Amino acid sequence: MSMARSVSSLAYPERFYAAASYVGFSGSPSSSTAALSKFQSDVALLLYGLYQQATVGPCNVSKPRAWNPVEHSKWTSWHGLGNMASIEAMRLFVKILEEEDPAWYSRVPEPTVKPNSEMHKPKVESSGETAIPDGTFFPEPKHISTENGGPIETQDKDIIMEGLGAIAIYDKWVAPPISGQQPKPRYQHGAAVVKDKMYIFGGNHNGRYLNDLQVLDLKSLMWSKIDAKVAKGTSESSTPAHVAPLAGHSLISWDDKILSVAGHSKDPSETVTVKEFDPQTLTWSNLRTYGKPPISRGGQSVTLVGTTLVMFGGEDAKRSLLNDLHILDLETMTWDDVDAIGTPPSPRSDHAAACHAERYLLIFGGGSHATCFNDLHVLDLQTMEWSRPNQQGVTPGPRAGHAGIKVGENWFIVGGGDNKNGNGVSETLVLHMSTLVWSVVTSVQGRVPLASEGLSVVLSTCNGEDYLVSFGGYNGRYSNEVYVLKPSHKSDLQSKIFDKPTSDSMAAVIPSTNVGRDVAPESEAAQDGKITEIMMDNVDSGILHMRTEESGERIIAALEAEKEELEVTLNREQLQNIQRKQELAEAETKNVEISKELQSLRGQLAAEQSRCFKLEVDLAELRQKLQNMETLQKEVELLQRQKAASEQAALSARQRQNSGGVWGWLAGNPAEKSSDYS
Structure with a gap:
């Protein structure tokens, strides 16, 4: 077969077997490992069911036991196809593969496997592992008695070896192996994650409040206890000290520290107190607050919204x-x-709260002294207006003491009690907050900690994957067990099928009364083999159930529409980025011009300052000359007065001289006379 040959030129059987060879259902697909690793579990199971339908025919094998989620999901994906024709299954198999990997045909090894070959038979490993066509082998989950609060199911030790990252199964609670000294069983405690560590503080055990601080390393899955210090004023105590025992409080991760807010205590204060734990210094400190603090309480919800x-x-x-x-x-x-x-x-108390889009506060469930609630309320934090929107999808049952955690646009609700069932609520729900569509992720059986009240759930991320980690709870027994769920993205896909989000993703949340949109009803395969859809079976396996070609095309159309929206958004962002770059370039140009202007003005100012200084020097010299002139003028005036006095004195002397000569002549001065004669 030519590698350049178009796959569309092949007949469906030939295309199908080429695709099956590429995916790895036939032969030893060592060359397709990279391709297999790209498929999500839901796509892999869909391909598995179609392959079985095309090669074996309708599913006539018995249903596997419900506690085996992998085999059950495989059986469901095959059995749900009913009597679908082999050629139709081949066509859908190739169509889905081309949607997932358009260039698959160029990588098909030669020669192509021929039809009816023994190598087309489903591959079953003799080691007890189940081969799933997504590039992963899952071990057979082992059933463990759930009495006395034991684990629901666990996996072989060679699978879970590196903390959360080794958990491969989706949408199913798993009890991983935990090392270290387990904390005392409890409920109504607080839990928070800081840097791949889950911190557990306080809680209630046998009616007594606790004040210990425990930490679970989510990489090694090992428990350890922290002997925290208590800060006194500005100094810290040199020996470990204890904080007041608490239950019903809230732990919030903030700035790589942990805030403990409110809670019931043996000697409650009048108002809510806020404590801070620093994981670096292992120190508790009381934070001083201002304004009017709320009255003391427990069982409240505390939600981080931005910096509030x-x-x-x-x-x-x-x-x-x-x-x-x-x-x-x-x-x-x-x-x-x-x-x-x-x-x-x-x-109410013991409800759950979450914030969506940094604007909408969602409140779900909770209880009073006589009843539990299943209502959903929304507070617009911009307008500060309450509303009660319509909900879609499955109807959640009433519950209180449940735990909630947000993963993207999905809000997971775990456990809780309903005052009716002593085992608590068994379903794990998810609400897509943009469309308000509820769906069931999984369900647990028996009296297990996940079906209890007062448990905690936190979110941790490992290798780019999200994991929900639960701890504790009470359903007649106190628990100290840890369970992990790896959520898939099927809830996002479901919400898009139910209701395509509008341009404003919050449009479905704002109004107090929304126009309800009908949810497509779930249906089962008819005995005559006519399939109307292949659907999600959230109760039994929680991994995947499929729809027929029509539903698959709706899913693909929704994904393509979402892709187009993302491309439009990307183009808009790129255009805005270009505009901002242009604005930045213009601003930089203006800045250069202003800098030049400023430099010129600075030069002019320096010249003016120099000229001003010179003028001041000249002015000082002129003032000095003026002072000298005034002195000279005074001297001149003095000389003039002296000259005038001298002239006056000489004139007076001459006048006296002239006057004395006449009288002497008249008197007959002998001297003058003699002189005259002579």
């Missing part, structure tokens, strides 16, 4: 339920008592 904490509801020290709203600015540590408009949620 939004607190809602809870139960005060006198067991009075609350539905007030308070905001703590973490930059100024100032409390603000908020009066929102609209109808707020009824007073």
Whole structure:
């Protein structure tokens, strides 16, 4: 077969077997390892079912046991195709592969495997592993009794060896092997993640409040206890000290530190207290707050929104339920008592809260003294208005004491109690917050910690994958077990099928009454083999169930529409980036011109300063000359007065001389006479 030959020129059987050879269902696909690793588990299972339908025919094997999620999902993907024709299964197999990997045909090794070859038979490993066509071998999960709060299921030791990253199964709670000294069983504790470590503080055990601080390293999955110090004023105690025991408090990760907010204690204060734990110095300290702090409480929700904490509801020290709203600015540590408009949620505690798009606060469930709730309320943090939008998808049951964690646009709800079922709520739900579509991720059986109240769930990221980590809880027994769930992206896909988001992704959240959109009903394969859809089976396997060609095309269309939206957004961002670069270049040019102008002005100013200094020197010289002239003028005036006096004296002398000669002549001065005669 020519590598340049177009795949479209082949008949469907030939194209199908070439595609099967490439994917790795036939022969030893050592050359297709890189291609297999690209497929998600849902696509791999879809290809598996279509391959079985095309080569073996309709599924006539018995359904595997429900506790084996991998084999159950494989069986469901095949059985759901009913009596689909072999040629149709081949066509869909090739179509899906071309959507996932358009260039697959250019990498098909020669020669192509021929039809009806023994190498087309499904591959079953003799080692007890199940081959899934996504490039991964999953070990057979081992069933472990769930009595006494034991694990639901675990995997072989050679699979889970490197913490969370070794967990390969999606949308299923797994109990990984944990080392180190386990903390005391508890519920109503606080949990937070800082730098790949989960910190557990406080809680309730047998009615007694706890104050220990435990940490689980999420890379090594090892427990250790922290002997924390308590800061006193500006100094720290040199020996470990204890903080007050708490339960029903909230732990928040902030700036690589942990904040503990509110909570029930043996000797409650009048107002909410805020403590800070520094993992670097292993030190607890009390933070001083300003403004009007809320009254003391426990069972409240505290949500981080930007640089603020939004607190809602809870139960005060006198067991009075609350539905007030308070905001703590973490930059100024100032409390603000908020009066929102609209109808707020009824007073409650032990509910869950999350923030979407840094604007919308979602409140779900919770309980009063007599009942549990399953209502959803939304607070617009810009307009401070409450609303109660319509919900779509599955209807969540009432619950309180559940845990919630946000992963992107998905809000996962785990556990909780409903005052009816002593085992707690078994379903793990997910809400796509942009479209308000609920779906079931998975369900647990029996009295296990995941079906309990007061448990905690945190989010951790390992090798680019998200993991939910739960701890503790109470359902008649106190738990100290750890469970991990690796969420897939099928909830995003479901929400796009139910309701394509508008240009404003919050449009479905804002109004108090939304126009409901009908959810496509789920249906099963008919006995006559006519399949209307292959759907998600969230209760049994939680991994994947499929739709027929029509539903698959809807999924592809939704993905293509999303791709187009992303491309439009990218183009818009690139255009804005170009405009900003142009604006920046213009600003830099103006800056250069202004700098030159400024330099010129500075030169002119220096010249003027020099000229001014010279003028000041000249002025000083002129003042000195003026002073000298005044002195000379005074001297001249003095000389003039002296001259005038001298002249006056000479004139007087002459006058006296002239006057004396006449009288002497008249008197007959002998001297003068004699002189005259002579």
